Amino acid sequence: MSTVSSEPTTVTFRGAEDLALVADEWNNPAEAASSGRDFDASRPSVLMLHGGGQNRFSWKKTGQTLASQGLHVVALDSRGHGDSDRSPDANYTVEALCADTLAVLRQIGRPTVLIGASMGGLTGILASRQAGPELVTRLILVDVVPRYEKDGSARIREFMFSHVHGFESLEQAAEAVAAYLPHRTKPRSPEGLKKNLRHRHGRWYWHWDPAFLTKPNEDPFVRVEQLEQAAIELTIPILLIRGKLSDVVSEEAVQDFLTKVPNAEFVELPGAGHTAAGDDNDAFSEVVAQFVLR
Template identity: 80%
Template sequence: MTSSDSTIATFRGADGLSLTADEWNHPTTTDGFDSSQPSVLMLHGGGQNRFSWKKTGQVLASRGLHVVALDSRGHGDSDRSPDARYTVEALCADTRRVLEQIGRPTVLIGASMGGLTGILAAREAGPDTVTRLVLVDVVPRYEKDGSARIRDFMFSHVHGFGSLDEAADAVAAYLPHRRRPSNPEGLKKNLRHRNGRWYWHWDPAFLTAPDDDPFVRVELLEQAAIELTIPILLIRGKLSDVVSEKAVADFLEKVPGAEFVELSGAGHTAAGDDNDAFSDAVVSFVLRP
């Protein structure tokens, strides 16, 4: 197996849930694994899945790193929570379990929901377990209007699409800065076909638990970020309506050791909008002595 090849791995999360991941460079089975470097655990945003990280995972793996791109509970091929527990605390508990099973010092990379989860998991796991943290277009005090636009998009298509082209049109309208792909087949990694329609591959109950919204623990998450002593990199998409310039300044003032990179051609979905620039920033941060 080469470093660019991933395998499907299964981890045990909290509440007995089974969590699916793509894994590169497993320490005991892959030639080229660099034991001097930490592992990397990547946590996607709400409504996404592990495939959001595929290109970046390959880039990191090509440098000899052990990389895990996880499907969070209720997303992708991971188990759905039977009682719709999708709080940031529940996601953090899953992450802690996965970190234990990785069993090595690990860099956490989290986008949006995954970033907020990463803040809490890094604080709880401690600096010997989580050695660095990358936050992808998220801070605890994000813009409510931008978050509402995401949730509106997810709610408006919860009943699926009649075709892949219809789904591609919806994504293009939601992400006008990103060129619409001429072939919508790539959306199959995010959709599942049943009863004649295409549905997003996440649990609709993720959106229907207002008292357990994983994005509302502002004070808890902000305090956790302030208490972190590890290197932190905040990556913002310049076109983002979820993280404002003011919010970045506020975060950097409260967490003065954090570094900041802005991607000029990216929005909230920064890793997919400009993957080359995103991967360059991540590799530089992760591999820095």
């Protein structure tokens, strides 16, 4: 099968409340058909949902890996993140994120595998249950279960809160990331952070809506019982990937999830933490590709 370039096309979907949701897309099926390229319509599309404070670029290498197998792949910027619209009323609940995901799934219009990291994984559980197995055929949860570790989640929010006022330089941002992720090799150059930061008024700011954190009583990492019940009711194949160094998903929580959701499989990545896709992308992408293509 011939495949397209590994470089994606930037596209825009419409989410709930008509928000513009920006995404990177590889191997668009309609374009493949019109250009005469071989495209295996029996394979599902793949929709990737990032974690809180991240964006679609978190998935780039994995997207390219899946696209090289001829898959149609979409990496989405969630509302309030990256280049997508911010919610005018700061609605960043898991229900709002789920509504966006369902809207995007309808626009993709094909059976789809959902891959969700952290916030995106919780969204994926709810969206998979509401969409049904004909639309969402498989679900991959990246270092998240409904009963996550509150201390680990608090550490994420503390990191996000502590830098909401930006950085003086890219180097300062790189130092902050290195301190937060000591197990990850620090890049030689901080230039890659430009995909996650925007320069305004002489400072570098993370490219997400501060209201995502600051609106009272709107923590998206909630609804434990609702999300757990949704996961239990799923009949599709599920893959849970945990970073062994994670402080957000414990070994006990994994066993609890696998007991309650018997159709779920489990893989642990020894060299990864909560940000598994970025910590050991080669191993992560291999596991994901095997599950999607199986």
